[in-house]
Amino acid sequence: MCINGGAIIDFDRSPDGWVANHPGEIRQIAAHNHLFFEGDARNSLYIIESGWAKLYRTLVDGQRQVVGFCSAGSIMGLEGAAGHANGCEAVTALKVRAIPVKRLAEICARDPQLAVQLIGQVGNQLGAAQAQLTSVGAHSADQKLATFLLAVADVSQGRDAEFDLPMRRSEMAEFLGLRFETVSRKMSDFQRRKWIKMISMYHFRLLNRSALECLAEGGVVEEAGYAMLAA
Amino acid sequence: MCINGGAIIDFDRSPDGWVANHPGEIRQIAAHNHLFFEGDARNSLYIIESGWAKLYRTLVDGQRQVVGFCSAGSIMGLEGAAGHANGCEAVTALKVRAIPVKRLAEICARDPQLAVQLIGQVGNQLGAAQAQLTSVGAHSADQKLATFLLAVADVSQGRDAEFDLPMRRSEMAEFLGLRFETVSRKMSDFQRRKWIKMISMYHFRLLNRSALECLAEGGVVEEAGYAMLAA
DNA sequence: CGTTAACTTGAGGGCCTTCAAGCTGTGTGG
DNA sequence: CCACACAGCTTGAAGGCCCTCAAGTTAACG
Secondary structure (H helix, E strand, O other), X not given: OOOEOOOOOOOOOOOOOOOOOOXXXXXXXXXOOXXXXXXXXXXXXXXXXXXXXXXXXXXXXXXXXXXXXXXXXXXXXXXXXXXXXXXXXXXXXXXXXXXXXXXXXXHHHHOHHHHHHHHHHHHHHHHHHHHHHHHHHHOXXXXXXXXXXXXXXXXXXOOOOEEEOOOOHHHHHHHXXXXXXXXXXXXXXXXXXXXXXXXXXXXXXXXXXXXXXXXXXXXXXXXXXXXXXXX | OOOXXXXXXXXXXXXXXXXXXXXXXXXXXXXXXXXXXXXOEOOEEEEEEEXXXXXXXXXXXXXXXXXXXXXXXXXXXXXXXXXXXXXXXXXXXEEEEEEEHHHHHHHHHXXXXXXXXXXXXXXXXXXXXXXXXXXXXXXXXXXXXXXXXXXXXXXXXXXXXXXXXXXXXXXXXXXXXOOHHHHHHHHHHHHHOOOEEEEEOOEEEEOOHHHHHHHHOOOOOOOOOHHHHHO
16 A cells, blocks of 8 residues: 555543543645645644645756655654655645644653554555555566555545546656556556446546556466457 | 654653553664564563664565664664564674563553654654655665665764665665665666765765655655766 | 536656666685 | 585576666547
């Protein structure tokens, strides 16, 4: 899994109710707007209530690397010390809970179990980042895309094997360490091989999950005669 | 910076001395031996006292991805939930402090400030992993190697611009998302261009730090006539 | 319905990989 | 102390995968 999300921290179970009574400010961000930029003062942490966001870094030559796609339950803003090491942009309409950094100490003091949960959640994100590092560093373009689509499907919990793919081709490319043309080509390949079907530009259906899983794990999937059709 | 290390957690400053009085077991590991394997039960966290370790993942096809090189101050074992998501192998002789996972809750309860420090340290490692992801995903082989050598130099704090490079070429390659032949070639390139000098196989000197810094940031460094010599 | 951004698809080239051969350096046993 | 063996490193040549550049198509939005 290369996408952050899932583990919801239970902010309502603090022993004396203090944490529950200080739930932080809820903020709404429209799609493609920024929650914070690289280098911004790190005044708050953010926990996603709903929607998708991307965390990214910009290189001096203008290239960008998306370091994570985050959905409900993800904590954003713990990386880095002084300022935000990443920029954060809403991929879809986004609802987040903002928690002032200076309140972190009080939360840990009032509710040590919550502190342990927080450490666990950051640890999960670290593990996810390492998984993504493994994919970007050691996989082919096919493997990267297969892994990514499966991860999106796992997080989305769509029905009938239909899932949202809310990000642009270029954003997927910036996440996977590819160019958007390569992503586009491979998406077309996957459709030609009947592994996926694009219902619309940002909505797909898994036709052959096991083929994708096999590919994601490094296996080579035979085309079963489609090569002849293509020729 | 793409290498974990540095920030030392102050385990001696707990308010009632409890944490300081439970310093955890010190363990020594010889070079190239394992501290833990992928999938091992996650009974302890480890803080490096001295030496270098690598954290890695193995793919089904036998390829490996090194997800981090860790030196003094790094905390290892926080990623993943049930078992260790990474394997950990000593690169040099290694001294670690082992802290039972089940004691984590007690530590956080006794010393909330320490909990905040721990969250910060894991956050730093997350940031480092994201930086590495950026390097592996968006940099050329030259840029990757330049960034890596500078990071090693920063952590090593050698004198006279001489630094240890304790890992093998293949381990550097597995970290940078390259093949060891490519690393070897680029190392030779860098020497030919008089940017570094290998004192011995595992010991180098920075001859032109600014050229490496320029390259690491994406600039193209002219060869100043060395191309003619090479031809 | 027009404009523009995003996407698709093709052709060609470059960077890194793959495969192969030779070299270096370290440790071990005679 | 030297010879040998083997793992790690270097270097070369050829090929492949992905990138770059370019043109055309589709989707989104006012």
